[in-house]
Every structure is written in structure tokens, then in C-alpha cells.
Amino acid sequence: MSEGTIARPVAARRRLNAVSTRLDRYASGTFILPAVLIILAFSIFPLVASLYVSLTRIKFVQGGVDFTFVGLDNYAKLLVGIDHEHFLGVLGNPSVIGFAAGLAVAAALVWWIARYVRGGATVFGLVGRIVALIGISALVWLAVETLSSGGRPGTMVVTFVYVFVGVAVQYVLGLVLAMLASQHLPGRRFFRVVFLLPMMITPVGVAYLFRMLTDTSKGPLYPVWAWMGLADTSWVTNPWGARIAVMIGDIWQWTPFLFIVLLAALESQSIEPIEAAVVDGASRWQIFRSITFPQLLPVTSTIVLIRVIEAFKIVDLPNVLTNGGPGTATESLTLHAYTIWRALDFGGSAAVAYLLLFVVTFVGVSYVNFVRQRIAVVA
Amino acid sequence: MVTFTGPQIAEPLQRRAPDFNKLTGAKVEVITVPFSDLYQKILTDFATKTNSYDAIVFAPQWMGDYVPAGYLEDLSDRVKADTALQWNDIAPFFRDFSATYQGKVYSVPLDGDFQMAYYRSDILAKDNVKPPETWEDFLAIAKQYQGKDLNGDGKADYGACIALKRSAQSYWFFISVASAYLQSKGTSQGAFFDIDNNMQPLFGPNEGMLKALDTYKSMVALGPPDHLNLDVGDTRGLFTSGRCALSADWGDIGTLAIDPATSKVQDKVGAVILPGSKQVLDRKTGKLVACDATTCPNAINGVNHSPFAAFGGWSGAVNKAKDAKTKDAAFAFLSYMSQPAQANEDVTLGKTGFNPYRSSQFNNLDLWKKAGMSEKAANDYLGAIKASLQSPNMVLDLRIPQNAFYEGTALDTALAQFLAGEITRDAAAKQISDQWNKKTDEIGRDAALNAYKATLGVTR
Numbered sequence: 001m002s003e004g005t006i007a008r009p010v011a012a013r014r015r016l017n018a019v020s021t022r023l024d025r026y027a028s029g030t031f032i033l034p035a036v037l038i039i040l041a042f043s044i045f046p047l048v049a050s051l052y053v054s055l056t057r058i059k060f061v062q063g064g065v066d067f068t069f070v071g072l073d074n075y076a077k078l079l080v081g082i083d084h085e086h087f088l089g090v091l092g093n094p095s096v097i098g099f100a101a102g103l104a105v106a107a108a109l110v111w112w113i114a115r116y117v118r119g120g121a122t123v124f125g126l127v128g129r130i131v132a133l134i135g136i137s138a139l140v141w142l143a144v145e146t147l148s149s150g151g152r153p154g155t156m157v158v159t160f161v162y163v164f165v166g167v168a169v170q171y172v173l174g175l176v177l178a179m180l181a182s183q184h185l186p187g188r189r190f191f192r193v194v195f196l197l198p199m200m201i202t203p204v205g206v207a208y209l210f211r212m213l214t215d216t217s218k219g220p221l222y223p224v225w226a227w228m229g230l231a232d233t234s235w236v237t238n239p240w241g242a243r244i245a246v247m248i249g250d251i252w253q254w255t256p257f258l259f260i261v262l263l264a265a266l267e268s269q270s271i272e273p274i275e276a277a278v279v280d281g282a283s284r285w286q287i288f289r290s291i292t293f294p295q296l297l298p299v300t301s302t303i304v305l306i307r308v309i310e311a312f313k314i315v316d317l318p319n320v321l322t323n324g325g326p327g328t329a330t331e332s333l334t335l336h337a338y339t340i341w342r343a344l345d346f347g348g349s350a351a352v353a354y355l356l357l358f359v360v361t362f363v364g365v366s367y368v369n370f371v372r373q374r375i376a377v378v379a
Numbered sequence: 380m381v382t383f384t385g386p387q388i389a390e391p392l393q394r395r396a397p398d399f400n401k402l403t404g405a406k407v408e409v410i411t412v413p414f415s416d417l418y419q420k421i422l423t424d425f426a427t428k429t430n431s432y433d434a435i436v437f438a439p440q441w442m443g444d445y446v447p448a449g450y451l452e453d454l455s456d457r458v459k460a461d462t463a464l465q466w467n468d469i470a471p472f473f474r475d476f477s478a479t480y481q482g483k484v485y486s487v488p489l490d491g492d493f494q495m496a497y498y499r500s501d502i503l504a505k506d507n508v509k510p511p512e513t514w515e516d517f518l519a520i521a522k523q524y525q526g527k528d529l530n531g532d533g534k535a536d537y538g539a540c541i542a543l544k545r546s547a548q549s550y551w552f553f554i555s556v557a558s559a560y561l562q563s564k565g566t567s568q569g570a571f572f573d574i575d576n577n578m579q580p581l582f583g584p585n586e587g588m589l590k591a592l593d594t595y596k597s598m599v600a601l602g603p604p605d606h607l608n609l610d611v612g613d614t615r616g617l618f619t620s621g622r623c624a625l626s627a628d629w630g631d632i633g634t635l636a637i638d639p640a641t642s643k644v645q646d647k648v649g650a651v652i653l654p655g656s657k658q659v660l661d662r663k664t665g666k667l668v669a670c671d672a673t674t675c676p677n678a679i680n681g682v683n684h685s686p687f688a689a690f691g692g693w694s695g696a697v698n699k700a701k702d703a704k705t706k707d708a709a710f711a712f713l714s715y716m717s718q719p720a721q722a723n724e725d726v727t728l729g730k731t732g733f734n735p736y737r738s739s740q741f742n743n744l745d746l747w748k749k750a751g752m753s754e755k756a757a758n759d760y761l762g763a764i765k766a767s768l769q770s771p772n773m774v775l776d777l778r779i780p781q782n783a784f785y786e787g788t789a790l791d792t793a794l795a796q797f798l799a800g801e802i803t804r805d806a807a808a809k810q811i812s813d814q815w816n817k818k819t820d821e822i823g824r825d826a827a828l829n830a831y832k833a834t835l836g837v838t839r
Contacts, residue, residue: 057821060426062449082817086792152801217603232535234605239799325545326607327799328792339546342419343788344781 054350074351085154086328087336087352092151094144102144109133132366155328155336155352156359161243162332163311166250171304173251174258175296181259182266192263199256207320210249214321239329242322246330249317254310258303265299266292301375305367312360333359380695380709381421382436384411387631387732388490388693391725392436392716399715405708415546418783425450430700434709439477439486439691440778443830446480447780452697455484457710464714465737472768473736476775477691481833486694487713489722491736493767494555494689497618497626497633500649500759502529511625511654512682514556514594521601521625530621530643538601540614540623545795547610550786551689551776552627553595553794555653558685558774560587560667563659563675567835570685570774571785573662574835578819578828582790583812584805586667587660592797592804599798607798619644627653629689630734633760637751638729646753650763652770655684677772686767687774692736727752734764741765779830780822789814 054074056067078087094102113129143160146153153161181192198206214236216225225231235241269292277287315334318324324331324339331339333356341349382389389411396407410432412420421435422444437445445451458466458478464487466474473488496517498510502524511517521538529536542549554570561581562570573579582588599606603617611628618626619635621643626632635641636648658667659674668674675683695713697706715721719739725731726740727750735741741764747757767773777785790811797807819827 060422060444060448062447065426082813215605217605232604234603234608237605237607237799239801322608323544323546325795325799327545327796327801329799329801339788339792342415343784344419344422345784345788 050350051354053346054354056347058344058346060344070347074347075355077348078351078355083348085152087154087156087355088142089146089154089157090150090152091145092148094148098144098148102140105140106137109136128369132362132370135362136366155331155333156355158243158329158331159312159314159333159356162247162250162314163308166247166254166314167304167307167311169247169251170255170258170307171300173255175262177255177259178262178266181263195259196256198253199260201253203253203316204320206249206253207317210245210252210317211321214245236322237326239326242326242330246314246317246321249321250311250314254307258307261299261303262296265296269295297375301371305364308367309360309364312356312363380407380434380436380712381410381412381417381424381432382693383414383417385732386730388436391721391728391731391733395716395721396712399712402715403708403711405712407712414548415787418787421445422450425698425700428700430698432698433701433705434695434697434713436489436693436695437486439488439694440776440782442480442485442696443778443780443782445696446485450699451485452699452706452710453483453485454487454697454710457714458484458487461710461714463718465719465739468719468737468739469717470736470738470741470768472688472773473692476688476834477694486696487710487717488692488694488736489713489716490693490733491726491764491768492629492688492690492692492734493764494551494627494629494687495653495763495767496651497628498649498651499529499621499624499644499647501644501647502624503649510649510651512651512680513656514559514654515656517625517627517654518594518597518601521598524624525601527624529624536622537603537617537624539598539625539627540602540609540617541598541606541627542609542611542614543599543602543607543798544610544613545607545791546787548690549610550791550794551687553591553790554774554776554786555627555687555689556595557582557588557591558687559654559656559683560591560658561660562685562772562774563670563677563683565677565771566773566775569831569835570687571777572815572828572831574828574832576662578824578831580812580815580819581660581662582808582815584808585660585662585665588808588811589804590656590658590667592807595794596798596804607795616641618648621647630760630764631729631732633752633756634727634731634734634750635729637756639751641729645751646756648756650760652684652763652766653686655679655682657681657683659683677770683772684770685772685774686770688767688776691776691778693733735761775834777831778834779827781818784818785815789818 055069055071057070057073059066059068077083110133113126113133116125116129139160143153143157145151146157177195181188181195201209212219213221216222216231216234222231236245273291274287277291282290313334314332315338318330318332318335319338322330324335333352337349337352337356340352380392382392389409392407392409396409400406417437418441421432421437421441424431425445426448442451458464469478469488470491473491477488478484478486496511498520503510503520508520508523509516511520517539523538524536525538526535528534541552543552558570562568571581573581602623603609609617611631614623614626615628615632615635617623618628618632619638619642632648633650636644637646639645655678657670659670660666661668661674670678670681670683675681677683695716697709697713701709719737722733722737723740723743723746725733726735727746740746741761744754744757747761748754752760779785793802793807793810793814796802796810797804802810
């Protein structure tokens with residue numbers, strides 16, 4: 001056997017190894033690529049496409065659809081144009097309390113940034129906080145002005161009311177129910193199931209249910225309303241009555257979600273710190289405030305974030321219960337987008353949807369960066 | 380086939396589909412969607428070429444969007460060739476306006492729509508009160524009976540039950556009120572836009588519109604506590620259960636009132652042409668002026684009546700994108716539904732939502748007596764429709780591109796906000812006018828004007 005014939009298999013093996021190494025290097029990327037492409041196609045493409053739609057006016061023509069690029073016209077219509085009162089509301093004259101509340105929020109935000117700067121700020125962190133300050137201040141100012149006497153909240157502020165009031169009440173109720181259900185009370189298994197039921201019902205079903213319940217003249221609760229002397233009044237024809245009806249329905253439906261998660265968190269807590277506190281003579285309130293509640297904070301921060309994001313998209317209840325009325329009093333941002341879409345103003349509808357996306361992202365990111373992280377530290 | 384969530388309109392289609400199946404072997408599946416979704420549901424289905432529907436039963440005023448885009452089949456030759464359909468028996472208005480677009484037939488009428496005023500004939504006769512001639516009369520009578528027990532159950536009842544709910548069919552009632560002040564010189568004048576003033580909306584800040592808004596808002600307090608949340612289904616139920624002295628509605632109350640299963644006002648219902656006004660808008664000055672031979676050439680007893688052909692009547696059309704066999708079958712079903720053998724029974728049944736639209740239905744009193752109407756009630760009912768149909772000052776519904784936005788979004792939202800007290804009367808008028816002008820500019824003022832003029836120039 002010559003030297004040449006020995007060298008050929010070695011060289012071939014080396015080439016094979018080189019190819020194999022190269023394939024190994026690209027294999028992970030190659031296998032992941034289809035999944036990445038699918039995700040891009042299903043999440044990024046619709047986002048980009050709807051962004052484009054929000055910059056156009058659509059017309060149905062023979063054989064298809066005609067897109068006319070209108071720039072930011074659809075956004076301008078909502079923010080400063082013909083629909084701004086519908087979207088943002090009408091500014092009123094803030095009362096002393098409203099004015100004070102607005103100032104208090106502004107002062108708290110400034111103090112928060114000042115404290116951050118004193119504690120050693122990074123440029124990125126400072127810019128983020130200033131953006132958050134401006135955004136939150138603008139939203140609080142809008143809420144204070146439109147909820148004041150002579151003002152009228154637009155769909156943006158109405159949605160904020162649904163989100164913050166609704167989620168706060170849902171959390172408190174869910175926590176109270178979870179605390180009760182975690183006690184060794186008779187029938188607790190039964191009530192755990194009953195408390196969960198509203199969450200299982202479709203939101204449209206809940207809306208129809210509350211539509212019947214709020215009907216004072218012929219609904220199933222008519223005898224109760226008549227006994228209370230309210231059979232000749234309709235609370236869903238009053239703006240705040242209708243908003244409260246929507247919020248009651250939403251709270252009834254979504255409190256079980258917070259209840260079940262908080263119950264699981266309560267039941268997984270270790271008993272030793274509580275027993276130690278009892279031995280040290282701590283009261284029930286002290287145990288809750290200093291041991292139980294801090295341990296719930298990580299779960300709390302997560303479920304509140306999920307509920308806040310979800311609550312921004314409320315549409316079924318106001319649509320079925322009140323049709324967004326009286327007037328536009330109960331119209332949420334999603335219902336606003338749907339109403340415009342129904343008239344085939346797809347560009348306008350996409351603009352509302354994009355502004356909603358912007359607000360939800362702003363609130364979500366602010367919450368994660370400034371609230372959730374802090375809660376994690378405290379917990 | 381798609382139409383709106385009934386039970387009306389869908390009911391006769393669903394009930395007669397099995398009979399049609401026996402006759403022809405063709406299977407008809409009726410899909411229903413809420414009224415507020417129907418327009419866009421059909422349009423997006425056609426535009427995206429999904430073409431789920433072989434036929435649609437819809438508002439003919441939407442042809443302004445469906446026909447130019449090429450979604451509907453031209454039925455002109457089919458209706459001519461179909462003797463069983465008896466095309467010429469259909470009243471000219473429904474043939475030439477509801478079914479026709481730019482000279483071609485695109486739909487088969489299944490329903491004839493006019494709004495009119497209904498009153499409790501027993502109560503008004505007992506108190507020697509005349510049926511309303513003007514909207515002022517209407518409000519005065521409603522005030523007189525608000526809070527009185529009208530059906531003997533010991534409970535306070537209501538002066539007038541009008542559908543005022545948002546995102547429903549309420550805005551047509553407002554147009555019925557406004558028309559009395561805005562159109563006085565004949566159908567071709569138009570009640571929605573001033574065709575002599577570059578398509579400026581008449582639904583804007585002028586005295587006629589403001590008066591109409593005041594009248595409309597006065598009705599809120601003359602009905603049930605949840606008046607703002609009532610749609611036509613609710614008000615019809617209240618009227619036929621004897622709880623309302625007055626209502627304004629399409630022809631449905633007339634036939635629902637004779638249904639022994641649900642009505643407590645059988646033979647106690649009168650109907651008249653929509654109330655009018657003794658003052659009308661002077662379009663040049665924007666002021667209301669008194670009716671005289673010049674300002675109201677069609678007035679009756681000094682009252683300008685502008686009966687409103689609201690909606691135009693549910694009609695059936697065929698999807699142009701389907702194959703020839705499917706299109707033939709779809710047309711055959713629509714024809715079957717409209718043929719006198721079926722239609723002349725259906726229009727006498729309240730549950731169908733179909734109102735008379737054929738000459739044979741207006742002229743044959745026996746049909747109505749057989750359905751349970753007294754001769755007087757039948758004469759009253761048909762008389763009110765005929766008076767509307769024959770009026771030289773009939774108001775045609777808006778049929779220009781994107782009319783669903785003009786009426787169903789801009790007008791509907793502003794009215795809901797006004798009734799709820801969110802905006803003032805003047806702000807409501809301005810908001811409607813601004814929204815309409817913006818939309819007209821988007822469509823193109825000339826294109827909108829030409830489309831509007833074309834509908835007003837219809838030969839009746």
C-alpha cells in the first residue's frame with residue numbers, strides 16, 4: 001500500500017468532520033427557523049399590516065379593495081380632529097378635590113424621580129422614568145379634566161375607569177374570598193367551585209344576564225326593584241349607573257380568576273412564620289400585614305398585570321348590556337374600534353386599536369419596570 | 380343565505396325553506412347575524428372573496444356600496460322571464476327604487492317599508508281626541524296619556540313608545556321626525572342634503588333640524604323609564620300589550636296587533652300617515668317658515684307631511700360570484716318568497732316582519748280580514764301605507780356610498796349622545812353635519828352628489 005492511498009482516507013475523514021462541524025453549527029438555527037418564521041408570520045406581520053391599514057383609507061371597488069395612503073390622518077381625527085371628543089372626551093372644570101388629586105399624583109411622580117436620581121441614576125433609567133412621568137401625568141390630567149363637572153370622559157378614560165376600578169375591586173374581593181376559602185370552614189369545597197362558576201360563563205352570556213338583572217320594569221328582579229320603589233327608574237339610562245352596571249358584571253365574572261390564584265398562593269405558604277408570630281403574640285391583622293400579604297406580593301403583581309392587560313380589551317359587556325350607551329357613556333376603546341370597523345372605516349378602527357396597543361404597552365412596561373420589580377424586592 | 384337575526388324577516392325564510400326544498404330539491408340554509416353587523420358582514424364576505432353566501436336578504440339602500448363593487452347579480456332578465464313572480468304586481472316604488480340601481484334590477488322585494496304613526500283607537504275615540512296630524516299633536520297626545528293606565532292592569536302606562544336604542548334601528552325614527560321639517564317641495568328635493576348647495580347636509584345647524592331634535596328628545600320622557608334602551612322589538616311588544624297610547628313604526632304593528640297569541644289591542648289600533656309640520660325649513664336662510672302654497676305645495680290642511688320610506692323594505696339579492704346553477708337556485712327561492720301565493724299570506728302575519736308591497740296586497744281587503752283585521756282596521760292600516768306611497772312628498776332613504784356610516788354611525792352616535800345628555804342640541808346638529816361633510820369629502824363631493832341626485836330622480 002502506497003503512502004498516497006493511506007493519505008486519501010485521512011483527508012476524506014477530515015473533510016467529513018469539517019462538514020459535520022459546520023452542520024452542527026447551523027443545525028440549531030435551521031431547526032428553530034421554521035418556528036421563528038411562523039411566529040413572525042402570525043404575530044409581527046399582522047402588527048405591521050394593521051399599522052399600514054391605520055395609515056390608509058379603504059374603499060371597496062370592483063374586483064377588490066383600494067387602499068389610499070392618508071398618513072396620520074386617522075390618528076389626527078382621533079386626537080385633535082372630528083372624533084377627539086369621542087376618543088379623549090370633553091374637558092371640564094376640575095373641582096378642588098380633582099385638582100388636588102392631580103397635583104398629588106404629579107408631586108408623587110416628581111418625588112419618585114428625585115429619589116431615583118439621589119440613589120444613583122443611569123441615563124437609560126432616568127429617560128424611562130421621565131417618559132413614564134410625562135405619560136402618567138397626561139393620563140391623570142385627562143382623567144381629572146374629563147371626569148370633572150362640565151366634562152365628559154371619552155372612550156379612553158372610560159376604559160381606564162373599567163381597568164383600574166374594576167381590577168382593584170376584583171383583587172380585594174378575590175383576596176377576601178380566598179382568605180375565607182382557605183379557612184377550615186364547613187362547605188368550603190362547595191364554595192370553591194361556586195366561586196369559580198362566573199369565570200366559566202361566556203362574557204356575552206354574562207352581559208345578557210346582567211341586562212336582564214338591571215331591567216327594573218320587567219326583569220327577574222322586578223319585585224325587588226318595585227319593593228325598593230325603583231321600578232320606574234332605569235339605572236342603565238344614567239351614564240354612571242350604566243358604567244357601574246358594566247363594572248359589576250366584569251367584577252362578577254373576573255373575581256374568580258384572582259380568587260383561585262390567590263387561594264393557591266395562600267395554601268402554598270409555609271406555616272412556620274405564622275406559628276412563630278402567633279407564639280410571639282401577633283394579632284391576626286399583624287400576621288396578615290407583615291407575613292401573609294408580603295408573601296402574596298409576587299403572585300399579586302403577576303395576576304394584576306394579567307388582569308390589567310385583559311381588562312383594557314373589555315368589549316362584550318358594554319356592547320351587549322348597553323350598546324355602549326347611554327350616548328357613548330359605556331363605550332370602551334375596543335368597542336369604539338369595533339363601532340368604527342362596523343361602518344367599514346378600517347383605517348380609523350386600526351388607528352384606535354393601535355392607540356390601545358400603545359397605551360396597554362405603556363402601562364404594562366411601566367408596571368413591570370417600576371411596580372413589579374419593586375414588589376419583588378419588598379417581597 | 381344571510382339575513383338579520385330575527386325572529387322577523389328570518390322567520391318566513393326559515394319556515395318556507397322546507398316547502399321550497401320539496402318543490403325543487405334545493406336546500407336553503409338561512410344564516411342570521413345581528414342587524415348592526417349585517418352590512419359589513421356581507422360586504423367583507425364579498426370583498427375578501429370568501430363568498431359564503433349564495434344570496435342575501437338586506438337593506439336595498441346598501442346597493443350603493445354593493446353594486447358598484449360588482450358583488451350583486453343583475454336580475455333584470457330573470458325577473459322579466461319569471462311569470463310566477465308577477466313583477467308588475469309589485470308597487471312601482473318598490474320595483475323602481477328598492478329593487479333597481481342605475482336602471483338595472485338587482486334585488487327582489489320581499490317587504491314594503493314605510494313608517495307611520497299608530498294610536499290606540501279605542502282610547503282616543505273615548506276621549507274624543509283626533510289622531511296626530513303634526514309632531515306637536517303627537518307630543519301633546521303622548522303627554523295626555525303618559526302615566527295613565529291604558530290596559531286596565533292598574534299600572535301606569537306610557538304616552539308614546541318609540542325605539543331610541545343606539546346601534547339598532549332607531550335613527551330611522553329620527554329621520555321620520557326630521558323629514559317633516561326638512562323636505563316640503565316633493566320627493567326630488569331630498570331630505571338629507573341640499574343638492575343646490577354643493578351637498579351641504581340638511582341634518583345640520585338649521586332651525587328645522589334643531590326643531591326635530593327638540594321634538595325627538597321630548598319623546599324620551601313620554602315613554603318607559605328605560606326608553607333609551609328600547610329597540611323596535613321592545614316597543615312593539617309594549618304597544619301590542621296595551622301599554623302605549625302612541626307609537627311610530629313600520630307596518631309591523633298593524634299585523635302584530637291582530638295576533639291573538641300576543642296582542643291585547645286587537646281591533647283597538649289605528650294608523651295614520653307620519654305626522655307633519657306647519658313650519659318647514661327655508662334652505663336659503665336656515666330658518667323655519669310657515670307653510671303656504673309656495674313653501675309647502677303638497678301640504679294637506681296646511682300640514683306638510685313627508686312620509687319616510689325608511690329602509691326601503693327587505694329585499695333579496697344574488698351573489699354574482701357564484702356559479703350559474705347556484706345563482707339560478709338562489710333567484711328561484713327569492714322569487715318563490717315574493718310570489719303572491721306566499722307573499723300575500725306572509726305580509727299579513729306580524730311575526731314575518733314583512734309589510735305589504737304588492738298592488739294585490741293593497742287592493743284585496745279579504746286577505747286582511749282573513750288574517751283577523753276588521754274592515755275598518757284594514758282600511759286604516761292600508762290607507763296609511765297607501766297615503767305614504769302616493770304622497771308626492773315621500774322621503775326616500777339615503778342611498779349613496781357608505782350610507783351605513785352616514786346613518787348608522789354618525790347620525791346614530793350623535794343622536795344617542797344627545798338623548799343621553801352628553802351633548803347639547805346645537806352640538807348634536809353640528810357634529811352630524813361635520814361628520815357627514817368629512818365623509819362626503821372623503822368619498823368625493825361630486826361622486827356623492829351624483830349618486831344622491833340619481834336616487835332622487837327615480838320615476839315612481
